[in-house]
Amino acid sequence: MIPYGRQQIDQADIDAVVATLQSDWLTQGPAIARFERAIAEHCEARHAVAVCNATAALHIACLALDLGPGELLWTTPNTFVASANCGRYCGADVDFVDIDPRTWNMCPQQLARKLEAAALAGRLPKIVVPVAFSGQSCDMARIRELSRQYGFYVIEDASHAVGASYRGRPVGCGDYADMTIFSFHPVKIITTGEGGLILTNRDDLAERLARLRSHGITRDAALMQGESDGPWYYQQLELGYNYRMTDIQAALGYSQWQRLETFLARRRALAARYDVLLTDLPLQLPHRQADAESAWHLYVVRVQGGLDHRKVFDALRMAGIGVNLHYIPVHTQPYYQSLGFKQGDYPEAERYYAEAISLPMYAALQDGEQDQVVAALRQAIAA
Structure with a gap:
């Protein structure tokens, strides 16, 4: 079986993890700070806060902006459920903005129309979470413009877009978002096993994020109420969580980070090769934005031209091609249907779901394996 995605671990990664296991630090130690610095410098952001996974990153990003009951978070229906669940964790209401039929990202025109109606109704979102689907940025400049007009915060879910760029700047630089989220799950661009990270240029948010990931506790005497009792002393200032990354994970992540450009170059070469090999088939291929360079997570x-989506998908699986489907529209999940959402609410995302297939895409995929994928896809379509 050729999987749709997988990690690539080499001896340097193994050696980095072993060195950490033999060190004095396994949990919150120097490897985390080194990993955070490397990513912040690359992304040209002031701060990076590493956590145990991207879902935790989304959660405390919302908490750092004081999202709470009675308030609104909007995101896209074409995403993993975590992009919406982070709002629910805070007791907020969640709503969705339909996708652009070309980019499959949040549609800025739909967002503008929905914001105009929400302003008239007095029910504007506090936070909007655009998702860089497959590794390509949304129209972040337009979303930032709308955020200034309507007064909402932007948390960019760039879980797919580690190493991507937008308008000549690294995703995560903070030009268009209050915070940006990365994921280091094994099928993403680099991996820490499980892991996530938040980038921000705001000192106050970075300070609070670091506290929220560790039980809401501070050891900084300047932040304490009253005097410190001594060098052992800490105070819990708010309700936080144990969302910490370990030094073991960070050591793996830092080692992987050294090969980021190699991983990206291979993914981009594979995407370009797919573009050529599939050009004559009845398929809609990924749209390439002129002002963005994708990380090509997916x-x-x-499938077009009246093809039976399910039959094509099943034929590929039967041929040993581990295709997948990203994503089931969030509003169609039973939990969100119980909140009042229904089929037909976001028709473009639903049309996308009825046609989409994620083909194998990972840095270790060989040209010969990619040829097998394309041959199996041709056969499935012909059948």
Whole structure:
């Protein structure tokens, strides 16, 4: 079986983890700070806060902005459920903005129309979470412009977009978002096993994020109420969580980070090769934005021309091609249907779901394996 995605671990990664296991630090130690600095410097951001996974990152990003009951978070229906669940964790209401039929990202025109209606109704979102689907940025400049007009915060879910760029700047630089989220799950661009990270240029948010990931506790005497009792002393200032990354994970992540450009170059070469090999088939191929360079976490095609989506998908699986489907529209999940959402609410995301197939895409995928994928896809379509 050729999987749709997988990690690539080499001896340097293994040696980095072993060195940490033999050190004095396994949990919150120097490897985390080194990993955070490396990513912040690359992304040209002031701060990076590493956590145990990207879902935790989304959660405390919302908490750092004081999202709470009675307030609203908007995101896209074409995402993993975590992009919406982070709002629910805070007791907030969640709503969605339909996708652009070309980019499959949050549609800025739909967002503008929905904001105009929400302003008239007096029910504007506090936070909007655009998702860089498959590794390509949304129209972040337009979303930032709308955020200034309507007064909402932007948390960019760039879980797919580690190493991507937008308008000549690294994703995560903070030009268009209050915070940006990265994921280091094994199928992402680099991995820490499980892991996530938040980038921000705001000192106050960085300070609070670091506290929220560790039980809401501080050891900084300047932040304490009253005097410190001594060098052992700490105070819990608010309700936080144990969302810490370990030094073991950070050591793996830092080692992987050294090969980021190699991983990206291979993914981009594979995407370009797919573009050529699939050009004559009845498929909608991924749209390439002129002002953005994707990290190519996913390579998604949409079956067209009356093809039976399920039959094509099943034929590929039967041929040993581990295709997948990203994503089931969040509003169609039973939990969100119980909140009042229904089929037909976001028709473009639903049309996308009825046609989309994620083809194998990972840095270790060989040209010969990619040829097998394409041959199996041709056969499935012909059948």
